[in-house]
Amino acid sequence: MSSYVVPLLKRDHQRPVERALYEAAAELAYLIGWMAYDDGEHGLAQRYSIQALHLAQASGSVALGAHILAGMSDQAHLLGHPREALMLARSGRRGFTEVESPACMADLYILEARALAALGEETEAGRAVARAEQTFGRVVHADEPEWAKFIDAPYLFGEAAHCFRDLGQVSQLERFAQESAEGARRQGRARRGALSHAALAVGALTRHDIEAAAARVSKL
Numbered sequence: 001m002s003s004y005v006v007p008l009l010k011r012d013h014q015r016p017v018e019r020a021l022y023e024a025a026a027e028l029a030y031l032i033g034w035m036a037y038d039d040g041e042h043g044l045a046q047r048y049s050i051q052a053l054h055l056a057q058a059s060g061s062v063a064l065g066a067h068i069l070a071g072m073s074d075q076a077h078l079l080g081h082p083r084e085a086l087m088l089a090r091s092g093r094r095g096f097t098e099v100e101s102p103a104c105m106a107d108l109y110i111l112e113a114r115a116l117a118a119l120g121e122e123t124e125a126g127r128a129v130a131r132a133e134q135t136f137g138r139v140v141h142a143d144e145p146e147w148a149k150f151i152d153a154p155y156l157f158g159e160a161a162h163c164f165r166d167l168g169q170v171s172q173l174e175r176f177a178q179e180s181a182e183g184a185r186r187q188g189r190a191r192r193g194a195l196s197h198a199a200l201a202v203g204a205l206t207r208h209d210i211e212a213a214a215a216r217v218s219k220l
Contacts, residue, residue: 022059063100066092086115103151106136117166154183
C-alpha cells in the first residue's frame with residue numbers, strides 16, 4: 001500500500017484510470033483494515049476503514065463506499081457499539097440504490113437488523129431481516145462487483161441467525177443457522193460454518209439440551 005499503491009495515486013492519470021486506481025486502493029485499504037481487526041489492532045483497523053471510505057469517495061463509486069460503511073457497521077457491532085453500528089448501516093443506504101449492488105443493499109439491511117436486535121428493538125429488527133431477504137432475492141451474483149461476491153445465502157442466513165439469537169427467538173435462530181451451516185459445508189467455508197454452528201449451540205443451550213449443544217461445539 002505504501003510503497004506501490006500510494007505513489008501511483010500521486011501521479012497524473014486520465015480520469016477513468018484515476019477512478020479505477022482509487023477504487024482498487026479503497027478495496028486494498030478495506031482489506032488491510034480487516035486484517036488489522038483480525039489481529040486485534042482495532043484502532044488501526046478503524047483508521048484503514050476511514051481511509052478506504054475516502055478513497056472510495058474519490059473513485060466516485062457509491063456502491064463501494066456503501067460496502068465500506070457496511071464493514072464499519074459490522075466492526076462497530078462486534079466491538080459492542082450497536083448504536084454506532086446502526087448509524088453506519090443506515091448511512092450506507094443514504095444516496096445508494098440497489099441498482100449497482102443488490103447484495104450490498106441486502107448486507108446493509110442485515111447489519112441494521114443485527115444492530116437493532118442488539119438494542120432489543122424486536123419489531124424493527126424483524127422488519128430489517130425481511131427487507132434483507134427481499135433484497136437478496138433480486139441478487140444476480142454474476143452481475144455483482146467482485147467485492148460483493150461473499151454476500152450469499154450462507155452469509156445472510158448466518159447473520160440473521162445472530163439477530164434472532166440476540167432477540168431470544170430460538171426457532172428462528174435455528175432455522176436460519178441450519179441453512180447457513182449447510183450452505184457453508186457445501187462451499188467448504190470453515191469460518192462461516194463455525195459461526196453458524198456456534199449459533200446453533202446457543203439455541204440448544206437455550207432449550208437446555210446440553211448434548212445437542214456439545215455436538216454443535218464439536219463441529220467448530
